[in-house]
Each structure stands twice: as structure tokens, then as C-alpha cells.
Amino acid sequence: MTLSPAETPGAVLRIGTRGSALALAQTGDVARAITEATGIETVLIPVTTHGDVTRASLASLGGTGVFASALRDFLLAGECDLVVHSMKDLPTAAAPGLAIGAVPVRADARDALCARDGLTLAELPEGARVGTGSPRRIAQLRRRRPDLEIVDIRGNIDTRLGFVTSGEMDAVVLAVAGLERLGREAAITERFELDAWPPAPAQGALAIEVRAADLAAAESTPIRAALAALEHAATRAEADAERAVLARLEAGCAAPIGAHAVLTEATLALHAAVYAPTGAELREQTRSARVSAGAAADAARGLGIELADALLADGAATIAPLN
Numbered sequence: 001m002t003l004s005p006a007e008t009p010g011a012v013l014r015i016g017t018r019g020s021a022l023a024l025a026q027t028g029d030v031a032r033a034i035t036e037a038t039g040i041e042t043v044l045i046p047v048t049t050h051g052d053v054t055r056a057s058l059a060s061l062g063g064t065g066v067f068a069s070a071l072r073d074f075l076l077a078g079e080c081d082l083v084v085h086s087m088k089d090l091p092t093a094a095a096p097g098l099a100i101g102a103v104p105v106r107a108d109a110r111d112a113l114c115a116r117d118g119l120t121l122a123e124l125p126e127g128a129r130v131g132t133g134s135p136r137r138i139a140q141l142r143r144r145r146p147d148l149e150i151v152d153i154r155g156n157i158d159t160r161l162g163f164v165t166s167g168e169m170d171a172v173v174l175a176v177a178g179l180e181r182l183g184r185e186a187a188i189t190e191r192f193e194l195d196a197w198p199p200a201p202a203q204g205a206l207a208i209e210v211r212a213a214d215l216a217a218a219e220s221t222p223i224r225a226a227l228a229a230l231e232h233a234a235t236r237a238e239a240d241a242e243r244a245v246l247a248r249l250e251a252g253c254a255a256p257i258g259a260h261a262v263l264t265e266a267t268l269a270l271h272a273a274v275y276a277p278t279g280a281e282l283r284e285q286t287r288s289a290r291v292s293a294g295a296a297a298d299a300a301r302g303l304g305i306e307l308a309d310a311l312l313a314d315g316a317a318t319i320a321p322l323n
Ligand SMILES: NCc1[nH]cc(CCC(=O)O)c1CC(=O)O
Pocket: 086, 087, 088, 089, 157, 173, 174, 175, 176, 177, 178, 179, 202, 203, 204, 205
């Protein structure tokens, strides 16, 4: 393996990860990307989180951040140098002493239907059983197919796909990104278009979290070299705008909110929707802004705030429980 000149010879980056198949897959992808781009060696260090071992519903665990907090404790304790989060599972509030050091290029942000017999949503028979625990996906399903029987399911991606192969469900809804990271895209029978079915804010994006002091280091370090190699500015701006909507609405991960932003040629376009739990109503807004390379973070946040305020002015808080 050749070493880049900036690298400290012999440095090994320690990457904390949860033990789930998805966490191991995405952390492994990040570790390989670091080594390919910089020559820096990595080692994965697993932590167990309460969210991984319990079968209780996410809401009963106190909402946002159950997956993130054990990783964060691990990082703060100096047990590892960086951790990899699914950005959509990361609370919008900043964690004291930590910082998002890099946001790598986003995977497919769409939701997917994984149905028996290759069926699409429109082709499912009347009253078909569809599994999801997400209030947003429930509302989106009800909006298109009020006749379906929606079943609240839990568990990791393979457990959920297992409900379909066992015949217990006719279909489940999952993120394309997670299915691809696990090599399960063959289970997808329909991908929902982003405009008509906005995903969770930051879906498909990863966040690389580090200790704030390591990000601020003046000298060139292996951590900073790795972060620089991973960073994808457009993805960060998109995810920041989407998460700013959530933060401004003071909404948690269980709120029925979809948001999607796209940065093309210095224009950031943001679309977000708030759904009534029945799917009978929604409020949606779109906004766009020019962003310059040096001030993308402020522009993204400002756009998300502006859009969230427009949603509130349009009565979004009256049709859905936001927090
Ligand atoms: N809430 C669970 C979760 N967290 C991240 C992903 C994978 C997609 C991603 O990384 O955004 C998933 C599975 C899913 O929603 O289907």
C-alpha cells in the first residue's frame, strides 16, 4: 500500500461502529474510501447500543438519538477517532464537544417498495398488508392507497424483508440506500420518485462525526486528511437544508415530514412536506436559493428555516403532531 506524503507513517484511524449489518456495511465502505484516497490504514471498533438490542418501539426509547448516543459516548471517551452515522438518524441538535467533520457523497435518497411477486404499489391487491413503522411512510402510503392494511413493524432491514419472503406481509417500505449498502437491491419492486414521495431529511447521506478539537487542529493530521478526502460539499448543503426544516419545526425523527434538496450549479432547491397521519391532507413548500462555495452552510440553513416558517404559516402544525 502506498502512503500519501501528508500521512503520518504508521497511523491507524480507529472507526467506531454499531454492530448491525447496515452499520458494519456503511462503516466498512467509509473505511475503504479513506484508505483508497489517502493510504491511511483503519480499524473498526464495534460498540453495542441500546437501540440495537431492544425490541421496544423507537418512540418508547425517548425518540431521537438512541442509535447515535452510544457512538458519541465512545468517541468522547477517546475510544475511537471517528464514527459513522446514518445522517437521517442523527438528532439535529449539535452534540457538545463533537462536530460533523465530513459528509460523504450521498447514495440514492429514495424510498422503495419491496413487494412479493414484483408488485408495484398500484398493483397490490385491495387490503394488502404493508409493513412500516415510520409515520411519514404510513401517511404517504395512506395517501396513495387508503385501502391498504398498514402494519407497524420493527427490526433491521433483513428482518423487514423477511416479513415479505415469509408471506406475513405483501410488502414493506425501506430506503434504497440501506438496501444497496447491504446488497439487497434485488428485493426492490418500485422506487418512489422524490418529488411525489419526499424521503426523511438527509436520507441516503452519512455523517462522519469527530471530536471538535480534532477538527480544529492546525496541523495536517490523519483525521483531517481522512475528512478532507470524504467530504462532498453538495451533499452537506443538501442535508443541512433538509435538517434545518426539521430543526425549525422542532420535529423529531417520528414526525410525518419528508424533505429533499438538490444542489445544481450553485442553486439549492428544497422541497418539504408535512403529512396528516391519515394521509388525507398535506402541506408542502418549495424554495430555492443561490449558494456560494464559501457560505453554503449558512445559505442551506437559511433556506430550510424559510421553508419551515412557510409550512407553519400554512398550518402544518395544525394537521400533524410535529413533536
Ligand atoms: N431508520 C433506519 C434507517 N436508518 C438509515 C437507514 C438506511 C438509509 C439511510 O442511510 O438513509 C435506515 C433504514 C430505512 O429507513 O429503510
